[in-house]
Amino acid sequence: MLPSRYCQWSRRSSRRDVIAVATGGIQEKRLSSSEEKVQAAVAPYTKAFLRVYDLWVVRLSNRYAWRCDAEKMLALYNTHLGERHLEVGPGTGWYLDHATFPTSRPAITLLDLSASTLEFTAARLPSAVVAPVVGSVLDPVPEAAGAAFDSIGINYVMHCVPGSFDEKGVAFQNLARVLRDDGVLFGSTILASGEGRRTLFGRALMGAYSRIGAFNCRLDDREGLERALKAAFAQVQITMEGDVALFAAHAPHR
Ligand SMILES: C[S@@+](CC[C@H](N)C(=O)[O-])C[C@H]1O[C@@H](n2cnc3c(N)ncnc32)[C@H](O)[C@@H]1O
Numbered sequence: 001m002l003p004s005r006y007c008q009w010s011r012r013s014s015r016r017d018v019i020a021v022a023t024g025g026i027q028e029k030r031l032s033s034s035e036e037k038v039q040a041a042v043a044p045y046t047k048a049f050l051r052v053y054d055l056w057v058v059r060l061s062n063r064y065a066w067r068c069d070a071e072k073m074l075a076l077y078n079t080h081l082g083e084r085h086l087e088v089g090p091g092t093g094w095y096l097d098h099a100t101f102p103t104s105r106p107a108i109t110l111l112d113l114s115a116s117t118l119e120f121t122a123a124r125l126p127s128a129v130v131a132p133v134v135g136s137v138l139d140p141v142p143e144a145a146g147a148a149f150d151s152i153g154i155n156y157v158m159h160c161v162p163g164s165f166d167e168k169g170v171a172f173q174n175l176a177r178v179l180r181d182d183g184v185l186f187g188s189t190i191l192a193s194g195e196g197r198r199t200l201f202g203r204a205l206m207g208a209y210s211r212i213g214a215f216n217c218r219l220d221d222r223e224g225l226e227r228a229l230k231a232a233f234a235q236v237q238i239t240m241e242g243d244v245a246l247f248a249a250h251a252p253h254r
Pocket residue numbers: 038041042045057058088089090091092093094111112113114117135136137138154155156157160161
């Protein structure tokens with residue numbers, strides 16, 4: 001049985017229930033400014049936004065703003081997904097829904113600070129064994145999520161998380177602890193310094209999303225990402241596609 005602090009999913013659970021279970025009751029809590037920034041980064045993921053997310057982000061923004069088609073990220077999923085998979089920041093679950101798993105009944109754990117994305121993704125993957133857990137990637141992975149994952153996906157999450165890579169890179173260390181020795185962490189993130197010239201659409205989105213705190217990647221570059229991944233893993237591969245760094249990391253440091 002999962003500790004009551006974390007989300008035990010039921011299809012009938014409402015978002016309010018999920019938050020209540022996740023926090024041990026709905027309470028007023030004063031947040032520090034860095035906690036506020038972390039919360040601001042997940043605030044846009046309302047049910048209304050999630051309904052248009054696949055068209056707006058997965059299809060249009062990926063191609064026309066960031067110059068990296070969703071198929072590039074999907075290829076990472078198809079290459080690296082394992083039977084026991086942890087998905088961090090699933091959004092709408094588009095990639096999990098379209099990817100090919102190495103088994104017909106994968107065990108998927110979802111980790112997100114947003115109850116809406118957990119609810120949306122869990123409802124989308126009815127045939128998979130899905131366990132949603134509320135938590136921030138900046139904190140150690142909650143015990144309720146389990147450990148010894150074959151694969152961990154963290155797609156388009158790190159450009160949302162506040163701080164430089166030297167600060168938010170702790171996320172990779174938190175995740176490395178729950179990965180099997182022979183497991184893989186993979187994903188992608190939008191960098192401030194991509195390849196070539198950013199599109200006008202990309203510049204407009206970067207400005208607007210940064211102003212509302214949804215994006216926090218103005219300091220992010222490939223070197224910082226590599227340093228952060230190497231602090232947690234012995235083997236790191238990064239390739240650039242437009243403004244997006246696609247990465248895979250093996251051999252977590254113990
Ligand atoms: C841009 S969406 C990416 C969704 C999906 N992975 C994709 O590639 O389309 C960012 C996701 O990361 C989650 N997220 C942002 N900050 C987080 C944090 N500190 N801890 C856990 N999840 C976070 C958001 O709630 C959202 O689900």
